[in-house]
Amino acid sequence: xxxxxxxxxxxxxxxxxxxxxxxxxxxxxxxxxxxxxxxxxxxxxxxxxxxxxxxxxxxxxxxxxxxxxxxxxxxxxxxxxxxxxxxxxxxxxxxxxxxxxxxxxxxxxxxxxxxxxxxxxxxxxxxxxxxxxxxxxxxxx
Amino acid sequence: xxxxxxxxxxxxxxxxxxxxxxxxxxxxxxxxxxxxxxxxxxxxxxxxxxxxxxxxxxxxxxxxxxxxxxxxxxxxxxxxxxxxxxxxxxxxx
Numbered sequence: 602x603x604x605x606x607x608x609x610x611x612x613x614x615x616x617x618x619x620x621x622x623x624x625x626x627x628x629x630x631x632x633x634x635x636x637x638x639x640x641x642x643x644x645x646x647x648x649x650x651x652x653x654x655x656x657x658x659x660x661x662x663x664x665x666x667x668x669x670x671x672x673x674x675x676x677x678x679x680x681x682x683x684x685x686x687x688x689x690x691x692x693x694x695x696x697x698x699x700x701x702x703x704x705x706x707x708x709x710x711x712x713x714x715x716x717x718x719x720x721x722x723x724x725x726x727x728x729x730x731x732x733x734x735x736x737x738x739x740x741x742x
Numbered sequence: 743x744x745x746x747x748x749x750x751x752x753x754x755x756x757x758x759x760x761x762x763x764x765x766x767x768x769x770x771x772x773x774x775x776x777x778x779x780x781x782x783x784x785x786x787x788x789x790x791x792x793x794x795x796x797x798x799x800x801x802x803x804x805x806x807x808x809x810x811x812x813x814x815x816x817x818x819x820x821x822x823x824x825x826x827x828x829x830x831x832x833x834x835x
Binding site: 624626628647649650651652653654655657658660661664677679681682683684688689691692695696697698699700 | 834
Protein backbone atom coordinates (compact mmCIF):
# COMPACT_ATOMS: atom_id res chain seq x y z
CA UNK A 602 0.00 0.00 0.00
CA UNK A 603 1.12 3.53 -0.76
CA UNK A 604 0.08 6.28 1.63
CA UNK A 605 -0.01 9.86 0.33
CA UNK A 606 -1.67 13.08 1.37
CA UNK A 607 -4.24 14.90 -0.75
CA UNK A 608 -1.64 17.66 -1.22
CA UNK A 609 0.94 15.17 -2.48
CA UNK A 610 -1.61 13.73 -4.91
CA UNK A 611 -2.38 17.26 -6.10
CA UNK A 612 1.36 18.01 -6.45
CA UNK A 613 1.82 14.98 -8.70
CA UNK A 614 -1.17 15.98 -10.84
CA UNK A 615 0.06 19.59 -11.06
CA UNK A 616 3.54 18.47 -12.16
CA UNK A 617 2.03 16.28 -14.86
CA UNK A 618 -0.35 18.98 -16.10
CA UNK A 619 2.45 21.58 -16.21
CA UNK A 620 4.57 19.17 -18.28
CA UNK A 621 1.93 18.86 -21.02
CA UNK A 622 2.14 18.05 -23.88
CA UNK A 623 5.08 16.00 -22.55
CA UNK A 624 4.94 13.37 -19.85
CA UNK A 625 5.57 14.74 -16.35
CA UNK A 626 7.59 12.94 -13.69
CA UNK A 627 9.12 13.06 -10.24
CA UNK A 628 10.34 11.03 -7.29
CA UNK A 629 8.70 9.96 -4.04
CA UNK A 630 10.64 10.26 -0.79
CA UNK A 631 9.32 8.37 2.18
CA UNK A 632 9.59 5.34 4.43
CA UNK A 633 9.98 1.63 3.79
CA UNK A 634 6.35 1.24 4.91
CA UNK A 635 5.25 3.13 1.80
CA UNK A 636 4.39 6.39 3.53
CA UNK A 637 5.32 9.26 1.24
CA UNK A 638 6.93 12.22 3.01
CA UNK A 639 7.61 14.41 -0.02
CA UNK A 640 6.94 14.54 -3.74
CA UNK A 641 9.93 15.86 -5.71
CA UNK A 642 9.04 17.12 -9.18
CA UNK A 643 11.63 16.63 -11.91
CA UNK A 644 12.03 18.03 -15.39
CA UNK A 645 11.38 15.31 -17.96
CA UNK A 646 14.82 15.34 -19.60
CA UNK A 647 13.48 13.11 -22.38
CA UNK A 648 11.18 16.07 -23.24
CA UNK A 649 8.69 13.74 -24.89
CA UNK A 650 4.98 12.96 -24.85
CA UNK A 651 5.79 9.25 -25.06
CA UNK A 652 8.75 8.72 -22.73
CA UNK A 653 10.14 10.25 -19.57
CA UNK A 654 13.45 10.35 -17.78
CA UNK A 655 14.09 11.86 -14.34
CA UNK A 656 16.74 14.60 -14.42
CA UNK A 657 19.98 12.89 -13.26
CA UNK A 658 20.76 15.81 -10.92
CA UNK A 659 17.30 15.63 -9.30
CA UNK A 660 17.97 11.92 -8.85
CA UNK A 661 21.35 12.51 -7.15
CA UNK A 662 20.01 15.28 -4.91
CA UNK A 663 17.00 13.19 -3.91
CA UNK A 664 19.16 10.22 -2.88
CA UNK A 665 21.48 12.53 -0.91
CA UNK A 666 18.53 14.26 0.75
CA UNK A 667 16.97 10.89 1.62
CA UNK A 668 20.27 9.84 3.26
CA UNK A 669 20.50 13.11 5.19
CA UNK A 670 16.90 12.94 6.43
CA UNK A 671 16.75 9.22 7.20
CA UNK A 672 14.32 8.61 4.34
CA UNK A 673 14.37 6.45 1.22
CA UNK A 674 13.62 7.16 -2.40
CA UNK A 675 10.56 4.89 -2.42
CA UNK A 676 9.26 5.36 -5.92
CA UNK A 677 8.62 7.40 -9.01
CA UNK A 678 5.55 8.94 -10.62
CA UNK A 679 4.97 9.84 -14.24
CA UNK A 680 2.06 10.62 -16.50
CA UNK A 681 0.55 8.91 -19.48
CA UNK A 682 -1.03 11.69 -21.49
CA UNK A 683 -3.17 9.56 -23.79
CA UNK A 684 -3.27 6.11 -22.24
CA UNK A 685 -4.50 4.48 -19.03
CA UNK A 686 -2.77 4.61 -15.65
CA UNK A 687 -1.07 1.25 -16.14
CA UNK A 688 2.65 0.55 -16.64
CA UNK A 689 3.63 0.26 -20.30
CA UNK A 690 6.04 -2.40 -21.59
CA UNK A 691 8.75 0.32 -21.46
CA UNK A 692 7.90 1.11 -17.83
CA UNK A 693 8.09 -2.56 -16.93
CA UNK A 694 11.34 -3.23 -18.81
CA UNK A 695 13.10 -0.20 -17.34
CA UNK A 696 11.77 -0.39 -13.76
CA UNK A 697 14.92 0.35 -11.75
CA UNK A 698 14.10 -1.10 -8.34
CA UNK A 699 11.81 -3.98 -7.26
CA UNK A 700 11.24 -2.30 -3.87
CA UNK A 701 9.78 0.87 -5.45
CA UNK A 702 6.23 2.11 -5.85
CA UNK A 703 5.46 3.07 -9.46
CA UNK A 704 2.74 5.72 -9.58
CA UNK A 705 0.97 6.30 -12.89
CA UNK A 706 -1.00 9.46 -13.52
CA UNK A 707 -3.33 9.23 -16.49
CA UNK A 708 -4.49 12.49 -18.05
CA UNK A 709 -6.32 10.57 -20.79
CA UNK A 710 -9.72 11.12 -19.18
CA UNK A 711 -11.54 13.46 -16.81
CA UNK A 712 -11.12 13.14 -13.90
CA UNK A 713 -7.41 12.22 -14.01
CA UNK A 714 -6.45 8.90 -12.50
CA UNK A 715 -3.65 8.16 -10.03
CA UNK A 716 -2.75 4.50 -9.46
CA UNK A 717 0.23 2.73 -7.94
CA UNK A 718 1.97 -0.53 -8.78
CA UNK A 719 4.88 -2.71 -7.80
CA UNK A 720 7.01 -4.12 -10.61
CA UNK A 721 9.06 -7.17 -9.60
CA UNK A 722 10.94 -9.11 -12.27
CA UNK A 723 8.50 -7.93 -14.90
CA UNK A 724 5.38 -8.74 -12.86
CA UNK A 725 3.04 -5.80 -12.32
CA UNK A 726 0.79 -5.74 -9.24
CA UNK A 727 -1.53 -2.86 -8.48
CA UNK A 728 -1.51 -1.73 -4.85
CA UNK A 729 -3.90 0.27 -2.73
CA UNK A 730 -3.36 4.02 -2.57
CA UNK A 731 -4.50 5.57 0.70
CA UNK A 732 -5.08 9.31 0.42
CA UNK A 733 -5.43 10.85 3.89
CA UNK A 734 -7.76 8.15 5.15
CA UNK A 735 -9.58 7.57 1.86
CA UNK A 736 -8.85 4.17 0.31
CA UNK A 737 -9.01 4.09 -3.48
CA UNK A 738 -9.97 0.58 -4.62
CA UNK A 739 -7.92 -1.21 -7.24
CA UNK A 740 -9.40 -1.51 -10.73
CA UNK A 741 -10.18 -5.21 -10.23
CA UNK A 742 -11.82 -4.84 -6.79
CA UNK B 743 44.60 6.82 -7.19
CA UNK B 744 41.78 5.65 -4.96
CA UNK B 745 38.29 7.07 -4.70
CA UNK B 746 35.09 6.15 -2.91
CA UNK B 747 32.33 4.48 -4.95
CA UNK B 748 28.71 4.66 -3.76
CA UNK B 749 26.75 1.61 -4.90
CA UNK B 750 22.98 1.77 -5.53
CA UNK B 751 20.73 -0.71 -3.73
CA UNK B 752 19.95 -2.69 -6.88
CA UNK B 753 23.63 -3.39 -7.63
CA UNK B 754 24.66 -4.28 -4.07
CA UNK B 755 23.77 -7.99 -4.21
CA UNK B 756 26.11 -8.46 -7.19
CA UNK B 757 28.87 -6.34 -5.61
CA UNK B 758 29.37 -7.96 -2.24
CA UNK B 759 26.55 -6.15 -0.44
CA UNK B 760 28.51 -3.06 0.58
CA UNK B 761 27.12 0.50 0.38
CA UNK B 762 30.52 1.92 -0.58
CA UNK B 763 33.82 0.47 -1.75
CA UNK B 764 37.25 1.94 -2.49
CA UNK B 765 38.08 1.88 -6.19
CA UNK B 766 41.23 2.50 -8.22
CA UNK B 767 41.67 4.52 -11.39
CA UNK B 768 42.40 8.01 -12.68
CA UNK B 769 39.41 8.11 -15.06
CA UNK B 770 35.81 6.88 -14.83
CA UNK B 771 36.68 4.27 -17.48
CA UNK B 772 39.55 2.96 -15.35
CA UNK B 773 37.37 2.93 -12.22
CA UNK B 774 34.59 0.98 -13.97
CA UNK B 775 37.20 -1.40 -15.38
CA UNK B 776 38.42 -1.99 -11.80
CA UNK B 777 34.81 -2.61 -10.71
CA UNK B 778 33.97 -5.02 -13.53
CA UNK B 779 37.21 -6.96 -12.97
CA UNK B 780 36.24 -7.45 -9.33
CA UNK B 781 32.52 -7.96 -9.99
CA UNK B 782 32.12 -9.34 -13.54
CA UNK B 783 28.36 -9.92 -13.03
CA UNK B 784 27.60 -6.17 -13.16
CA UNK B 785 29.52 -5.42 -16.35
CA UNK B 786 26.42 -5.47 -18.56
CA UNK B 787 24.70 -2.95 -16.29
CA UNK B 788 27.60 -0.48 -16.31
CA UNK B 789 29.14 -0.55 -19.77
CA UNK B 790 28.15 -1.24 -23.35
CA UNK B 791 30.11 -3.77 -25.39
CA UNK B 792 32.10 -0.90 -26.97
CA UNK B 793 33.21 0.35 -23.53
CA UNK B 794 30.93 3.40 -23.39
CA UNK B 795 28.65 4.09 -20.43
CA UNK B 796 25.41 2.14 -20.35
CA UNK B 797 22.46 4.27 -21.45
CA UNK B 798 20.52 3.59 -18.23
CA UNK B 799 23.33 4.28 -15.77
CA UNK B 800 24.05 7.67 -14.25
CA UNK B 801 27.60 8.19 -12.99
CA UNK B 802 28.58 11.22 -10.92
CA UNK B 803 31.95 12.50 -9.74
CA UNK B 804 31.09 14.39 -6.57
CA UNK B 805 28.13 16.56 -7.71
CA UNK B 806 28.72 16.34 -11.47
CA UNK B 807 27.18 14.04 -14.07
CA UNK B 808 30.11 12.51 -15.98
CA UNK B 809 28.26 12.89 -19.28
CA UNK B 810 29.32 16.54 -19.07
CA UNK B 811 32.89 15.68 -18.03
CA UNK B 812 33.84 13.43 -20.93
CA UNK B 813 32.04 10.19 -20.08
CA UNK B 814 34.50 7.35 -19.48
CA UNK B 815 37.34 9.87 -19.98
CA UNK B 816 36.16 11.96 -17.00
CA UNK B 817 39.07 12.45 -14.59
CA UNK B 818 38.99 11.04 -11.06
CA UNK B 819 41.14 12.53 -8.31
CA UNK B 820 42.25 11.14 -4.98
CA UNK B 821 39.37 11.23 -2.47
CA UNK B 822 36.69 11.98 -5.09
CA UNK B 823 33.31 10.43 -4.42
CA UNK B 824 31.78 8.55 -7.34
CA UNK B 825 28.08 7.67 -7.26
CA UNK B 826 26.29 5.18 -9.50
CA UNK B 827 22.52 5.48 -9.89
CA UNK B 828 20.33 3.61 -12.38
CA UNK B 829 18.48 6.00 -14.69
CA UNK B 830 14.80 6.36 -13.85
CA UNK B 831 12.98 6.33 -17.17
CA UNK B 832 10.02 4.82 -18.97
CA UNK B 833 6.90 6.09 -20.62
CA UNK B 834 3.80 5.21 -22.58
CA UNK B 835 5.67 4.29 -25.74
